[in-house]
Amino acid sequence: MAEYVILFAGPMGAGKTTAIRSLSEIEVVSTEAVNSDRSAVDKPTTTVALDYGEIDLDPDKVRLYGVPGQARFDFMWEILRERAMGLIVLVNADAPEPERHVHEQLAAFAELASRGGVVVGVTRYDVQRTDIGDRIVATARAVLPDRVTPVFAVDARDQEQMRTLLLSLIADIETRQALAEAGA
């Protein structure tokens, strides 16, 4: 049995909290506060410290941590990324320039991306259908040229879709571990 610590990153409103709530089998620890600036992203609350959930993917146990999307909480990014083994970057398709967010997030978590697994999930495709997929794939390749970074369209509210994304991340982590062992 292995234990995985997974980090959800991405801009405000991408769906990190929603995704962890969809996936977790325990009651989620959340730190939502009233969102004061509805002109930035129009939703009632925002994460100010972390989200925490757990899921058993027999035989493995997965710990799910979400970070606050807003950059003034970047000290939490530093605290949480230390322990993480894999990164799920979520970006909402209806954000202005989603690929810029992907670039910023992959750059902020580049150290984790270089030692662990990474996948990108593009949410809210139903809200705004775009041809953003190719641009996000190109952006991920530019920031992380030495690895293939899978990009999925997902609905953060949908447990099945989020499980697929998570399983692909865990497969990525395992593949990289196996490659590292073979190379050692």
Place this chain on the structure above:
Amino acid sequence: MNAGLPPHRDPAIVSAAGAALAGLAAACRPLRAAVVLTDDGFEIARVPQAGSGQRLASMASALQALADAVVRELRIGTTDHLQLLASEGAVVVRRVGAHPCALVAVFDERPGADELGDLEAAAARVALAWPDV
């Protein structure tokens, strides 16, 4: 009241918070710095005026939310305030009334009942200025 303006950009709230903090700084000797913040970590006002209180505001927001999460998990009611005692100072975070707003204070030594009372009074002053929605 300015409906629709975020609290940290509402001049009435910003000036009331500034006045409450100035009063706190005058009353409270061991106070090193204090910030009034929105629950989601925007700085509304600070003392001293120099520098920025944004980092302290964000960290206080996160601390308060984590304390609330623990209180919720243990089902021990609601958070009144939280105290963080360090070897060379202390931090207190207290909510402002029932509003999405908090006050964080940094002390050079452990705050006693007087200092905690001053903080409570400052928070009450900010709460009075908060618009009823």
